Amino acid sequence: MNAGRVRIWSGREWVQAPVASMKEEALVVPNIAAIVLADAEGSAILLQRRDKPEVVRGLLEIPTGRWRAGETPEQALRREVAEETGLEVRSMAGAGRRLEVHPHWPVWAMEPAAVVVGAEGAYPALLVTFACVAAGEPRALPGETAEPRWYPREEVITLLGHRPQEFTAVAYAALAAWLGV
Numbered sequence: 187m188n189a190g191r192v193r194i195w196s197g198r199e200w201v202q203a204p205v206a207s208m209k210e211e212a213l214v215v216p217n218i219a220a221i222v223l224a225d226a227e228g229s230a231i232l233l234q235r236r237d238k239p240e241v242v243r244g245l246l247e248i249p250t251g252r253w254r255a256g257e258t259p260e261q262a263l264r265r266e267v268a269e270e271t272g273l274e275v276r277s278m279a280g281a282g283r284r285l286e287v288h289p290h291w292p293v294w295a296m297e298p299a300a301v302v303v304g305a306e307g308a309y310p311a312l313l314v315t316f317a318c319v320a321a322g323e324p325r326a327l328p329g330e331t332a333e334p335r336w337y338p339r340e341e342v343i344t345l346l347g348h349r350p351q352e353f354t355a356v357a358y359a360a361l362a363a364w365l366g367v
Contacts, residue, residue: 201241214303218262219250219315219356221299221364222273224336226319231342231361232271234334236354237326246345247331247357250313259296263316270331273320280316300363302356315360343367 222232251266264275280297302313324334
């Protein structure tokens with residue numbers, strides 16, 4: 187794979203951003219994303235600020251990262267949440283089942299909370315988003331995330347409705363889809 191470039195809208199201006207490509211064809215990068223809940227009732231949702239030197243720095247987001255080859259959805263989600271927040275995933279909604287379509291090719295069938303793809307000016311990433319309950323005290327990962335904290339569910343709904351520009355586009359889309367906003 188070579189690095190390609192694509193024109194994206196930063197929220198403030200159009201910029202050229204590097205993206206994965208193969209034979210000069212820009213690719214959508216598969217990512218796992220987590221709507222992290224403090225409890226099974228979803229009374230509080232973890233949000234954090236983007237802390238990378240990019241156009242979306244400082245915006246609210248949910249834990250998101252590249253899905254590594256060979257990982258099941260649960261393995262990818264647990265790893266990404268732990269890396270970005272220090273939290274331990276206790277349960278995951280939409281847990282599916284392993285299907286043996288061929289003795290050497292097991293696949294996983296899962297029902298995500300939302301599927302989001304950045305298109306037409308957004309970063310070309312495919313987010314397969316799952317809701318999960320996690321335990322522990324959230325911590326930032328400097329250079330990746332900042333200010334992680336639990337937001338009451340109603341506050342997240344209010345932010346989505348009145349201040350959508352506070353979120354990365356993909357985090358906004360995943361949360362709005364899952365919450366029905």
